[in-house]
Structure formats: C-alpha cells, structure tokens
Amino acid sequence: MSRVIFAIFFLFLVHYEILGNSQSGLDTLIPSKEKQLKDFIRIGKEDPSSYKKLFSSLQKDFSSNNNQVQLFELYDLHTDYLSKIGDYDSLIQTLHTMRGLLSDEKKEGLISIYIRLAFAHDQKFNFDSLIYWQHHVENEVSLNSEYRGMILLLKGLESSYNAAYSKSIEFLLEAAKIFEERNQSANLAKAYQSMAFDFHQMGDFESQEFYLLKQIQIEQALGNSMELIEAYNNLGVSYKKRDSLDRALFYYELANQELTVVKSPFLTAQNLTNRANIFEKLEDYPAAESLFLECEQLSEQHDIAYGVLLSNVNLGNLYRMMKKYSLSEARLNKALSLAKSLKFKKEEALVFERLAWLERDRGAFDAAYDNLSRYYSLNDSLVNESVRNTATELKTKYESEKKENEIIRLSNDKLYQQYIMALMGVFLVMLLFVIYWWRNKNQLIQVKLDLAENLNQVKSEALKLRENDLLQQTMEKVALKDQMQDLVNKIKEGTSNEKIENQVRAIELKQNPWNDLVEKFKLLHPQFIEKLTIAYPQLTQNDLELCSLIKMNLSTKEIGQILRITDQSVRTKKYRLLKKLDLTRETDLATWVNTLEVQEK
Known part of the structure; x- marks a missing residue:
C-alpha cells in the first residue's frame, strides 16, 4: 500500500515539476534528469505496475497538451529505464518514437538516437540493423567529430560480427x-x-x-546492476570452460547478489x-538439487515454461547420477511431455x-538403444531442418541481394540514360553554337567580300573617272598644242619675228601634254611604270608611254591623236612592243597590260 501511495505522490511531483518548466525548454530539465531517472528505476523495480501507470499518465498528459519538449524528455528517461531492465524491444520502439518528434534540423539529437539504436540492436544481436544505424551515424558526422569515440566503438562491433576480432580490438582500444x-x-565500460x-x-x-574486471570496476561505480550481472556471468562461463569451477562459482555468486537488486x-x-x-x-x-528445485519453483511462479522444462531435464540427469532412477525417470518423462507440448524438438x-x-x-540396453535411436x-x-533453414535464409538473402542488385542496375541504367541524354543535350547545344558561329562567320565573310567588291567598284569607278578626266585634259592640251602650232605657222608665213617664235616654242614645251600625262598617270597607277621597267628593262621611254596609254584603255585613234601620229604608226608601235615583250x-x-597590273598587285 505504501508503494502505491509513493507512486501517486511521485506522479504528482514529477507532473508538477515538468509542467512547471514547460516554457523553459529541454535544457532546464537536464539537471533533474538523474534524480528523476533514479526514481523511475526505483519505482520500476519495486512496483512495475505503478511505474507503467506513472509513465502512461505523463505520456497521455503531454501528448494531449502537445508538449513535445516534455514528451521527448519523458521518453528519454524511459529509454534509460528500459535499457537498465534490458527491455530492448521497447527501447527500440521508444527511440523510433523520439526520432519522429525531432525535426531534421535538430541534427545532434538525431545522431544521438542513431547511436542508441545501433547499440540496442547490438544487444539483440541484430547485426544488419546495427550496421544500418552505424552507417546513418557515419553519414551524418565525420570520424574527427565529437562522436569519434562512438563511431570507433560501432566499427569495433561491426568488425567483431564479421569475426575480424583483431581489427575490432584496434578500434575498441582507440575508442x-x-x-x-x-x-x-x-x-x-562498453568498450571493455x-x-x-x-x-x-x-x-x-x-x-x-x-x-571484464575493468568493466566490472566501472559498472560498480555507476551502479549498473544489469551490466554487472552480464559481466559476472561472462567471467563464470570463461572459468567454467577452463574447468576452474571455484572461480566460476565465485562470479556466479556475485551475479546472484546483484540479482537481489534487479529482481529479474x-x-x-x-x-x-x-x-x-x-x-x-x-x-x-x-x-545442485536444491538450486535446480529452486529454479523450477521460481519458473512455475512466473510462468517461465522453458525454465520448468530445463529444470526437469537437469533434475532427471542429476537423479540418474545420484542413482535415484525412479525420480530420474519421473523428471525426464515430465520434461519430455513439456517439450512435446511446447514443440521444442x-x-x-x-x-x-x-x-x-x-x-x-x-x-536396460534395449530401451537405451531405442531412446538413443529416437535421439x-x-x-x-533438427540438423536437416537447420540446413533447410540455412538454405532458406541463404536463398532469401540471395533473392534480396539479387533484387537489390537489380534495383541498383536499373538505377545505374537510369543514371546512364540521364548521362547520355545530358551529353546529347550538351552536344546539341554545341552543334547549334557551331552552326550559329559558322553562319555568322560566313555572313561576316560575305559582308567583307561585299564591302571589298563595293570598295573595288568605287575605286574602279573613281579611277575611271580620273582616267577620263586625265584623257580630257590631255586632249585639250593636244588641241591647244595644235592651235599653238597653227599660230607658229601663221607667224612664219607673216612677218618673221624671232623673239615671238622663241616665246611660242617655250610655251609649246611647257604645254607638252605627255609630261602632264605621265605625272598624273603615276598618281592614278603608282609603281606601274616602275614595275614594268624592272620587269622589262629593254623598254624605251616611248614604249612606256605606249603602255601607259594602253593602260588607260585608249583606242588606236586616241593614242594617235595624243602622239600626233597616224593610226598605222600606232599599230606599228604596238607590234614592235609585242616583240620586245616576247609576246x-x-x-x-590591253588585256596583257591589265593582267600584268593584277599580278603585280
């Protein structure tokens, strides 16, 4: 009755304390966590039903009021309690509930839960789950982070499961x-x-x-009874294998002392x-008989069917060794009946x-042979069933791995297709760019060609205009020269005046149309006469004059007027020029002269 009253009082106390801190957040609850945990564990040990009522009441209250911070802290206390009593199934379920309460932004809290999930599965010998959560931890944090020790510890457990014990010890020593x-x-203590x-x-x-002794020293200081019991049992098993029975019994006795606290x-x-x-x-x-009987009684009280079965097997064998054959037969027959009812082959x-x-x-060797045959x-x-189970397990793993590989292959194929499509996209973009560049380049070339053609056309037209102007000026001067010659002839026919005649001749010399023609021709066609002279040094001044006139596209008649010779004389000059040019x-x-100028350019 006093335990129930204490549980109700503690329920009110914890309820009031946690609700009173509802606005202060998770950190304000941390200082009182150790005390609350001890009270939780004490109630759980003394009256598990009261603990369940206490936990359920707080859980319902926090859930209804949507107090997720307090609910998370309650679960945190509860997981410690579950770990202390070794209820790893409930521990794993509660850790997953806590994981759901945390958002992805609260990375530190999630990492802590991943680590605790890994260790919980280790306690249940769930190797695949241990590795799964270990990889979650490694994906979230680096090996050099504050979780380095925990990561090394998990790596040690993984190596141990893979029977790489030396490698496991290296990780564990570093951790x-x-x-x-x-x-x-x-x-x-866990590492030890x-x-x-x-x-x-x-x-x-x-x-x-x-x-193990180093672990025991730490667990004693921490007051971890469950871990102490496990360590004592491990030492007992070790000494029993070495036939050091007194030492084995010593540690089994120490474990029994801790069991008076745990009450499991x-x-x-x-x-x-x-x-x-x-x-x-x-x-x-x-x-031995006293302990086996006590074990049977305890198992019957707490409905531990396997304990009752094993006690009868052990008692039957013990009575055989004590030569109490009737008692032995009765115990063994009872054990056989239990094994068949429980289907424990x-x-x-x-x-x-x-x-x-x-x-x-x-x-009774016939009966012995018969029982041995049944055995x-x-x-x-059982061996065949074990083989079948192993084969089934291997087949399941094979199918699972095959399916996983197929998924990976399909994923890789999809990635490859995406990669090809991306490459094709890049190639298409590059191709369009090249086409665009090539088109622009051709357009630019065409524009340049058009500009050059237009420029050449303008130059050609300007040159033609200048040549026409030059020709007109030259013809005008030829006409002027003719007039001057007529004047000179008239003076000669009339009064002779030597002074006037000399002046007219001076004017005639100054008005030589060829001299002006040469100078202006050089301006229109620079280097033409020079290059022609270098290429054909045998040409005379008259030959160069003729080439220049031909270059101006003058007809034979126009050339004759300028040179004041007949058309036949012009043709004779052209013939002689052809011979000098070896043509x-x-x-x-005309074509040769223009072609010559193009080549020179």
Whole structure:
C-alpha cells in the first residue's frame, strides 16, 4: 500500500515539476534528469505496475497538451529505464518514437538516437540493423567529430560480427582511449566489454578476464546492476570452460547478489541453473538439487515454461547420477511431455539422450538403444531442418541481394540514360553554337567580300573617272598644242619675228601634254611604270608611254591623236612592243597590260 501511495505522490511531483518548466525548454530539465531517472528505476523495480501507470499518465498528459519538449524528455528517461531492465524491444520502439518528434534540423539529437539504436540492436544481436544505424551515424558526422569515440566503438562491433576480432580490438582500444580522456565511464565500460568478448572468441581468456574486471570496476561505480550481472556471468562461463569451477562459482555468486537488486525472474532462474551445474560438476549433488528445485519453483511462479522444462531435464540427469532412477525417470518423462507440448524438438531430443543414459545405467540396453535411436532421429531432423533453414535464409538473402542488385542496375541504367541524354543535350547545344558561329562567320565573310567588291567598284569607278578626266585634259592640251602650232605657222608665213617664235616654242614645251600625262598617270597607277621597267628593262621611254596609254584603255585613234601620229604608226608601235615583250602577234596588249597590273598587285 505504501508503494502505491509513493507512486501517486511521485506522479504528482514529477507532473508538477515538468509542467512547471514547460516554457523553459529541454535544457532546464537536464539537471533533474538523474534524480528523476533514479526514481523511475526505483519505482520500476519495486512496483512495475505503478511505474507503467506513472509513465502512461505523463505520456497521455503531454501528448494531449502537445508538449513535445516534455514528451521527448519523458521518453528519454524511459529509454534509460528500459535499457537498465534490458527491455530492448521497447527501447527500440521508444527511440523510433523520439526520432519522429525531432525535426531534421535538430541534427545532434538525431545522431544521438542513431547511436542508441545501433547499440540496442547490438544487444539483440541484430547485426544488419546495427550496421544500418552505424552507417546513418557515419553519414551524418565525420570520424574527427565529437562522436569519434562512438563511431570507433560501432566499427569495433561491426568488425567483431564479421569475426575480424583483431581489427575490432584496434578500434575498441582507440575508442577506449578517447572515452577515458573525456571521462565517459559508461562508454568506456562498453568498450571493455566488447574487447573482452573479442579476446574470448580468440581464446585469450586472460585478456578477457582483464577487461571484464575493468568493466566490472566501472559498472560498480555507476551502479549498473544489469551490466554487472552480464559481466559476472561472462567471467563464470570463461572459468567454467577452463574447468576452474571455484572461480566460476565465485562470479556466479556475485551475479546472484546483484540479482537481489534487479529482481529479474528470468535472470535469476538462469543464475540458479548456472550455479547448480557447477555444484553438479563438483559432485555436490544436494547443493545442485536444491538450486535446480529452486529454479523450477521460481519458473512455475512466473510462468517461465522453458525454465520448468530445463529444470526437469537437469533434475532427471542429476537423479540418474545420484542413482535415484525412479525420480530420474519421473523428471525426464515430465520434461519430455513439456517439450512435446511446447514443440521444442531440440529439448525433446535432449530428453531422449538423457533417458538413454538412464536405461544404460539401469542395464536396460534395449530401451537405451531405442531412446538413443529416437535421439539421433530427432537430432538428424533438427540438423536437416537447420540446413533447410540455412538454405532458406541463404536463398532469401540471395533473392534480396539479387533484387537489390537489380534495383541498383536499373538505377545505374537510369543514371546512364540521364548521362547520355545530358551529353546529347550538351552536344546539341554545341552543334547549334557551331552552326550559329559558322553562319555568322560566313555572313561576316560575305559582308567583307561585299564591302571589298563595293570598295573595288568605287575605286574602279573613281579611277575611271580620273582616267577620263586625265584623257580630257590631255586632249585639250593636244588641241591647244595644235592651235599653238597653227599660230607658229601663221607667224612664219607673216612677218618673221624671232623673239615671238622663241616665246611660242617655250610655251609649246611647257604645254607638252605627255609630261602632264605621265605625272598624273603615276598618281592614278603608282609603281606601274616602275614595275614594268624592272620587269622589262629593254623598254624605251616611248614604249612606256605606249603602255601607259594602253593602260588607260585608249583606242588606236586616241593614242594617235595624243602622239600626233597616224593610226598605222600606232599599230606599228604596238607590234614592235609585242616583240620586245616576247609576246605573240595575236596577244591583246590591253588585256596583257591589265593582267600584268593584277599580278603585280
């Protein structure tokens, strides 16, 4: 009655304390967490039903008021309690609930939950789940972060599951060093426990004992009864394998002392069986019988059917060794009936083996042979079933892996297709760019060509205009010269005046149309006469004059007027020029002269 009153009082106290801090956030609850946890665990140990009522009431209240901060803290306390009592299924479920309460932005809280999920699955020997959550942690944080020790510890567990015990120990030693530097005792104890397991698997029992004792020292300081019980049992098993029965019994006794605190019927029944087996090996049969009977009674009280079955198997074998054959037969038959009702074939085979031993000791060899045959038959079926289960498991894993590989292949194919499409897109863009560039380049070239053509046309027209102007000026001067000559002739016919005649001749010389023609022609066609002279040094001044006139596209008549010679004389000059140029008579001088200028350019 007093326990119920205390639970109600604690319910009111915790309820008031947490609600009173509803606006202050999660951090304000941390200082009181240790006290609340101890009270939670104490109530759970003393009256589990009161604890469940307390937890359910707070959970319902916080959920209805949408107080997610307080609800998260309540679950956090609850997970510690579940870890203490070893209820890992409920622990995993509660951690997933806590994960749902956290948003993706609260990265630190999620990482902590991932780590705790990994360790919870480790306790349940769920290797795949352990690796899954370990990889979640590694994807979220780097190895050099503040979680380095935890990551190394998880890597050690992974290596241990893969039977890479030496590698596991390397990770665990490094993790233990970090935990020791940071004074993280609970994590350090976990690292020591894992190392002890690895050394046990390697057959190094002395190292196993060394690290188990270091773990026990930490767990005692922390008051972790569950972890102490497990460590004591591990030491007991280790010494039992080495036939150091006194030392094994010593640690089993220490585990039993802790069980008075934890009060776990299942673990207590297990401890009673372990100690009874030691006494049986020491041939202290009364002590072994007492412990087996106590285990049977405890199992019946708490409906632990397997404990009742195993107690009868052990008692049947013990009574056989004590030569109490009737009691042995009764216990073994009871165990056989339980094994069949519970459908435990392995235990049923074990009972047939013990019955065979009993009949052998009695001298009933036919019955012994019959029971032994049943044992081998059941055992073979168990082996075959085990093989089938293993084959089924392997097939399931194969199909799962095949499906996963198919998914990966399809994903890779999809990625490859996307990659090809991306490349085609890039190629298309580049092709369009090249086409656009090529078109612009051609357009630019065409524009340049058009500009050059237009410029050449303008130059040609300007040149033609200048040549026409030059020709007109030259013809005008030819006409002027003719007039001057007429004047001179008239003066000669009239009064002779030597002075006037000399002046007229001077004017005639100044008005030489060829001199002006040459100078202006050079301006219109620079370097023409110079290049022609260099190419054909045999040409005379008259030849160069003729080439220049031809270059101006003058007709034979126009050339004759300028040179004041007949058309036939012009044709004669052209013929002689062809010979000097080593050209045939059929060559058109105008075309040759223009072609020569193009080549020179």
